Amino acid sequence: xxxxxxxxxxxxxxxxxxxxxxxxxxxxxxxxxxxxxxxxxxxxxxxxxxxxxxxxxxxxxxxxxxxxxxxxxxxxxxxxxxxxxxxxxxxxxxxxxxxxxxxxxxxxxxxxxxxxxxxxxxxxxxxxxxxxxxxxxxxxxxxxxxxxxxxxxxxxxxxxxxxxxxxxxxxxxxxxxxxxxxxxxxxxxxxxxxxxxxxxxxxxxxxxxxxxxxxxxxxxxxxxxxxxxxxxxxxxxxxxxxxxxxxxxxxxxxxxxxxxxxxxxxxx
Numbered sequence: 246x247x248x249x250x251x252x253x254x255x256x257x258x259x260x261x262x263x264x265x266x267x268x269x270x271x272x273x274x275x276x277x278x279x280x281x282x283x284x285x286x287x288x289x290x291x292x293x294x295x296x297x298x299x300x301x302x303x304x305x306x307x308x309x310x311x312x313x314x315x316x317x318x319x320x321x322x323x324x325x326x327x328x329x330x331x332x333x334x335x336x337x338x339x340x341x342x343x344x345x346x347x348x349x350x351x352x353x354x355x356x357x358x359x360x361x362x363x364x365x366x367x368x369x370x371x372x373x374x375x376x377x378x379x380x381x382x383x384x385x386x387x388x389x390x391x392x393x394x395x396x397x398x399x400x401x402x403x404x405x406x407x408x409x410x411x412x413x414x415x416x417x418x419x420x421x422x423x424x425x426x427x428x429x430x431x432x433x434x435x436x437x438x439x440x441x442x443x444x445x446x447x448x449x450x451x452x453x454x455x456x457x458x459x460x461x462x463x464x465x466x467x468x469x470x471x472x473x474x475x476x477x478x479x480x481x482x483x484x485x486x487x488x489x490x491x492x493x494x495x496x497x498x499x500x501x502x503x504x505x506x507x508x509x510x511x512x513x
Contacts, residue, residue, distance in 0.1 A: 262298035263431050272299050275416050276391045281369045284395040286420025289466020292395045296350045306347035308338045312357035318364035343375050346387030354394040355407045368392050369414040436474030446470045449512040460501050483513040
């Protein structure tokens with residue numbers, strides 16, 4: 246589990262986010278009406294960047310938790326730890342977010358253990374509360390608090406799929422890779438690469454995304470395109486940049502990599 250926090254009140258960092266539809270309006274209405282939000286979409290489609298942008302827009306602290314199969318409720322809520330000669334309680338990221346009235350972003354929520362998801366239920370309904378069983382403390386979320394969760398439905402196995410009863414606790418939005426012109430704009434803006442070369446990268450991504458390759462678990466994300474574009478902008482030849490930033494991250498299989506490199510060669 247990776248945990249990070251950002252205090253948006255310390256000043257704007259100018260997080261770039263390109264609006265695709267009405268996602269900002271939906272988010273703001275959810276925040277105003279104290280509704281939790283579930284973001285669904287493939288890796289690198291902008292879910293995390295969107296949440297960071299909204300934290301900055303609303304000028305609220307942001308706590309981010311990246312879940313995996315060992316993430317437990319204790320990791321999120323807190324635990325007793327030994328400091329010196331005494332045992333003291335240490336808040337987890339969920340508890341800190343509730344106390345501060347922050348935005349709480351649970352990424353890859355379907356990867357967490359079932360007890361972890363259950364521990365969040367009281368924050369997703371009218372109660373908006375968190376009971377810390379080990380201390381007996383009952384916390385009520387301030388008006389500014391909001392829970393956002395995200396996962397990739399196409400990547401999770403059946404065992405890691407969110408239950409329907411859990412999904413129905415959230416307002417949901419689907420994310421996908423943007424249309425070609427918008428994705429080109431994003432890649433160029435994020436990397437400072439010339440728009441013509443950014444467009445070539447996006448066209449390459451479209452070709453790979455249309456592949457029906459059973460050994461390819463993930464496809465080219467906008468994030469990978471930005472990485473490749475940054476390398477090209479710094480002077481690395483396009484084919485080398487695409488190999489390092491796109492092909493190698495996508496697969497370890499030699500046959501698949503050869504097929505992907507053939508597409509890169511045709512594109513550059």
